[in-house]
Amino acid sequence: MPAVSRIKIALPLLLVIASLLMLWALWYRPSDDGQLSAALAAAGMEPPVANAGELATPSDSQQTQTSFKTVSKDRPTQAPKDVVLNSLDELIALFDSLGYNQAGWQAGNREVPRLTFEAVSERWQQTSSQIPVQLKKMVFFRLMAPLILVANEQILLERQAIAQAELDAPELLALARKYRLLTDDSGSLTEEQRQQLLARVDIMPPSLVLAQAAEESGWATSRFTVEGNAFFGQWDFSGKGMTPKAQRKELGNYGLARFDTPLASVQGYLFNLNTNAAYQSLRGLRAQLRAANKPITGLVLAGTLDKYSERGQAYIDGIREMIRYNRLEQVDEAYLSDRAPLHLISGEEARE
Known part of the structure; x- marks a missing residue:
């Protein structure tokens, strides 16, 4: 040719x-989705998954818990449905109907329903000493765990916003001010500041939060918990706090911070750990674990709480023992259900 x-x-x-x-x-x-995935991966996160079930973390996993990195895109958005309960037996029956009980937990089910409640009743304070210890603990942990996971979910959504936003985006600047990274009206963040913000805006392991809530509130029986939903013993120097009977005058005019709801108390506690200079070592360790894709656990982070209590190392040892004895590290594998949220109301509240 x-x-x-x-x-x-x-x-x-x-x-x-x-x-x-x-x-x-x-x-x-x-695509843009690919760019978003890369941005979220750089922040130690993942894009939203299909449903709650995909948030389950295998018990033997040596990676950061799935539910610590992302949220379900099928999570409910409707207002909670009120459920009136007249007795402890009715509460236990509700747990059973939701599969939120010991049998399900032992079978490996780590799905937690979206439950909230308005306050701790005086009736609980007065009668809890008559309830078997294991039952009292179970009720406390199963009511508090949903609040912790809801508060963590809100933080994860903020982390997603931080990872995705342009450096001069109003929502990013608002979060930087909320978490006290910015104190002025700066018009933009640097990429380094974005990473600093992500180190602050992060979750806490439920095991740690549960142990501290039990310790600081006396299993929700303390006067401050009943009067002001104070589960974590946070101080308030605004003059609006609840005054201790044995106030230490050398510390100034302080009181215990009060909150509108138990959920608000959890949110306030998380904000305190995420912003207070006393807990910089906690935030640093948490960021290291996330960057290395290692599990973030209450047992590990508890070692940074030497400034949370004047008891120092003894306090840390007590929190770790609380986690171990009650096997709370299993709750670090828990994730929120996609089912509709429920708001629990006592019969006494409903009649008022």
């Missing part, structure tokens, strides 16, 4: 091949 003829045949073939390559490149070009 003459050379000229071969060239005439080859040119159309080359054009066809070039066109196919261009189509392939356009078809497989990374």
